[in-house]
Amino acid sequence: MLRGVNRVVLGLAGVVLVCVGGAVLAAGAGLSVPSWWPWDGRDDVLLSTADRERYRDESWWWPAVIGGLAIVVLLALWLLLAQFRRARLTEVLVDSGDGEGALVRGRALEGVLAGEAESLEGVDRARVTLRGRRAEPEVRIRLQLEPYASPAHTLSRLSDEALAHARDSAGLAVLPAEARLTASKHGARRVT
Structure with a gap:
């Protein structure tokens, strides 16, 4: 949004x-x-003549004007280029063994990773985003844990199972990942 x-x-x-x-x-x-x-x-x-000539004789005036305008132009170009940058990786290059490789849709790999992460015990919901370059993808995972889940156990299983499967199936030497864990909200238990 x-x-x-x-x-x-x-x-x-x-x-x-x-x-x-x-x-x-x-x-x-x-x-x-x-x-x-x-x-x-x-x-x-x-600008009137008096306004334009007010600082003309000062030695700092023209370098300040040119420097300020250069900064404005660079910021405008940076904002323009930032609009075209993609936050998600659209495809991943998979080593197929024939020397050319194959392309896998990024959304498909994200869906598989999210599905495998959600199947782990104690995970309520998972969101996966691929970033980086298509030959060197990076994974950002957000896990919403159940109230009873152990974060350390969940992270070790995520690393050993879901991320290892994705790394091996894509033929990557490494698959850097960043995981953010949150706990799902739950109501207080009532004792009678």
């Missing part, structure tokens, strides 16, 4: 900036703008 909100806010900010910039360009080109717009003619300027 947070990613959706992030994209909506970025989209709205982009639309506002494009509209304001377009209106400033329209006013500068002599096109018609609304009557409430502060700059309405070719001779109007965004």
Whole structure:
């Protein structure tokens, strides 16, 4: 949900900036703008001559302006590239023994890992996410444990069984994993 909100806010900010910039360009080109717009003619300027020349003679002014604009451009590019980054791994390269390899859908491997993790004693629910590169995947597992489950026992079985099976079946030398455990909520027992 947070990613959706992030994209909506970025989209709205982009639309506002494009509209304001377009209106400033329209006013500068002599096109018609609304009557409430502060700059309405070719001779109007965004910064007056006094504002533009106020710091011109200072030695720090131009490096500060160029540095600030460079930081803004780098942040904008970083945000743009971050929108295209995938949080999940879509496919995993499996060593098939013929030298070329085979591709397995990431969602399929996630589903198998989650199913095997949920079959462990004391696990109520499991969510699995694959990350990293397709030749070197990483696993992030969230386990919701039953109230009676032993976290140490569950982690050792997860490592020895579910993750070992996934690592062996994909032909990987290592399969790094991060597990986050939470306890499921339960009502208090009543004694009569």
